[in-house]
């Protein structure tokens with residue numbers, strides 16, 4: 001079966017830089033041919049602040065928006081999280097969307113693409129801790145985009161050529177680890 005990787009666009013604000021970044025990653029990913037890649041925009045799922053009474057680890061979701069989100073995340077074998085850096089962490093919107101679910105994240109690989117004044121690296125360090133609690137395998141390779149050198153005027157996305165290598169290195173690992181973990185998901 002084809003390995004399916006979700007590229008999760010983790011910022012939701014009007015005028016977000018994240019959209020251009022996530023579209024670029026998706027465009028590069030689909031050229032590879034080693035997996036199916038789908039762009040998942042949090043805006044499309046309209047998740048409120050977490051409003052489920054039961055802990056997500058029970059997998060008993062009462063709200064239709066949670067059920068739709070769970071079905072989408074369950075359909076993937078691995079993920080690329082595209083995250084901004086807000087106050088030295090990821091976005092509240094992405095953390096909230098992650099918190100809604102549990103089992104749908106387990107035993108899957110994830111890689112990170114971040115952007116910010118220091119490449120968004122502090123957001124990724126937080127996401128790696130979160131991934132551990134979700135029983136996800138976070139790959140080492142990551143893409144750190146600088147607001148100073150990969151954007152013009154901090155808003156027009158013009159990634160440096162050297163970033164291509166880090167994108168493909170990260171995707172190589174995400175695809176390989178997603179496949180390697182499939183026996184655990186089957187169990």
Ligand SMILES: Cc1cc2nc3c(=O)[nH]c(=O)nc-3n(C[C@H](O)[C@H](O)[C@H](O)COP(=O)(O)O)c2cc1C
Nearest residue numbers: 011013016017018084085086087088115116117118
């Ligand atoms: C609430 C907020 C907090 C921010 N905090 C940081 C920060 O701690 N470090 C940083 O490098 N950039 C920070 N920034 C700048 C963002 O990285 C930059 O605006 C980026 O484009 C945000 O992603 P988005 O455009 O997809 O929303 C912050 C921006 C916002 C809106």
